[in-house]
Amino acid sequence: MDRKILHIDMNSFYASVELLTRPDLRDKPVVVGGDESLRHGIVLAKNEIAKAFGIKTAETLYLARQKAPHLVVLPPHHELYHEYSQRAQAIYREYSERVQPFGPDEAWLDVSHRPESGEALAAEIKARVRGELGLTVSVGVSWNKTFAKMGSDHRKPDAITLITRENYKDILWQKPVDEFLFVGAATAARLQQLGIRTVGDLAAADPEQLSKILGKNAWSLVFNARGEDDSPVLSEAEQGPPKSIGVSQTTSRDLTKAEAIRDLFTEISGEVAQRMAEQGMRGRTVRIVVRDTNFVTKTRQRSLVTAVTEASDILREAWELYEEHFAGGVPLRLLGITIDQLESRDAAEQMSLDDLLAQTPRSASAAKAANPLVDALLEELQQRFGPEHIRKGYKKDR
Incomplete structure (x- = not known):
């Protein structure tokens, strides 16, 4: 039986979180960016209205404002984004222990164990995120992680796309190959030189021949394009640090x-x-x-x-x-x-000799305060090399 995999993508995440505290800007082109006074500050994120002006992530704010003179630039608040990311993931974990984040604004869920359809669960989670967090999401539903991710990218914002064994060729194989998951600009350029221009072309390629050009990564690209991605959605415990x-x-x-x-x-x-x-x-x-x-x-x-x-x-x-x-x-x-x-960060920071020398005191009172540091390092070295080899030195008056 096929798995039920969801991929959830919070739309225009940074910009959307900022607009929660600035609802007066919802009808304006808004970007989250660096210091505009530096002229070289860049766009970190944009809302849908800014996107309609042709504004792109990572372009300079100077260029973005040329495209949209009334552009509103807001500074980033990473702690706030982290808070909303954690709140969204808490909702996801009510539906499955297999929640695998993909950056702060995306995650896969394996809901194969639940009796509801993947589409019904997607609609329920989507409604909860909007109602509880005030954010919209796009959800892809499929039997594997690759197609679920491409489904969430297929329609934005605030949408659900179901990718099935019956429709995946019609929906996904027509897409340009540079839109396929894990195909970067350099790989896309090589594929296009080989006449592989669509996801369907990639699925039809000979992985053995392609691996001579792209390396072992070619095998997974071809198999995933064919719908054969069997990689699991990892639980938090399975992901490890x-x-x-x-x-x-x-x-x-x-x-x-x-x-x-x-x-x-x-x-x-x-x-x-x-x-x-x-x-x-x-x-x-x-x-x-x-x-x-x-x-x-x-x-x-x-x-x-x-x-x-x-x-x-x-x-x-x-x-x-x-x-x-x-x-x-x-x-x-x-x-x-x-x-x-x-x-x-909970692990003790081991002090090196360089660290100790950098803290060399400049006064008698400071030296007295530093003695515990010296003693601790001395004890550690004696335990490692033996007390007969490491001992404290004293300055002799001349």
């Missing part, structure tokens, strides 16, 4: 100026920090990714002595990596930041 947390953003225009690139890194750093806070994690490796206009993707990373949690620290490390390796290069179309070597 994330191994990395990252955000990347493709821009609608070439990025050439340092100010615009730094602004985008600033916005990405804020979102990464928010996602880390949601997961209760900190990380010890910062990795950046850049993709130029020739679809060449490069990454650089650095390991840190002290784990990062704050957006300002993430931005500092990411920007130093960019300036060291990529500044002054070809125009860019994608930037990303990923934090690796994650650990729980």
Whole structure:
């Protein structure tokens, strides 16, 4: 028997949450963005009215205002978005323990165990989110995760799309291949060069031949296009802690100026920090990714002595990596930041010798206060290497 999978996407999430506190702006083009006074601030999210003006995510606010002179720009409030994301997921978990978030505004639900139809459950959840949170959602209903996700993308906003074994070819196979799940710009360009322009073309492709060009990812792309995605919707317990947390953003225009690139890194750093806070994690490796206009993707990373949690620290490390390796290069179309070597914020922060030296006191009173830190480190080293090898030193008067 086929599974019943829902994919729920909260429409224009950031902008919609902002409008809950500003109902007077509902009939105006609204975007959530950075500091407009910097000229290079970018669009993080937009409402449907702004979208109708042709405004795109990640383009500069300067360009967005040229398209819509009466545009309203609101600053982001990531803590508020996190609150609404958690409230929505709490509703979802009343219907299934198998709820797998896909970013702050999307989630898959496996409701196969319930007697109601997937469409009926989608309608009920959709009504509850609107009634309890004041937000609209689009829901895709299908027998697998890929088609459920594409169903929620098919009709927006505030809609339900049922993808069945009888209609999936008519609805999905006609779509451009770059709209297929996990087909990025670089992969789409390669596929189009091979004459694979639609999802149906991808489904008809020979995965073995395609894997010689795209690698092993080709197999899952072809099978998923055929409706053979059997990946499970993971419960919270099955998901476990994330191994990395990252955000990347493709821009609608070439990025050439340092100010615009730094602004985008600033916005990405804020979102990464928010996602880390949601997961209760900190990380010890910062990795950046850049993709130029020739679809060449490069990454650089650095390991840190002290784990990062704050957006300002993430931005500092990411920007130093960019300036060291990529500044002054070809125009860019994608930037990303990923934090690796994650650990729980509840875990004790292990003090390194560098940390201790950085806290070297400058006065006698400060030195006395610092003694517990020295003693704690000394005890740890003695336990590790033996007390006969590690002992406290004393300054001798001369």
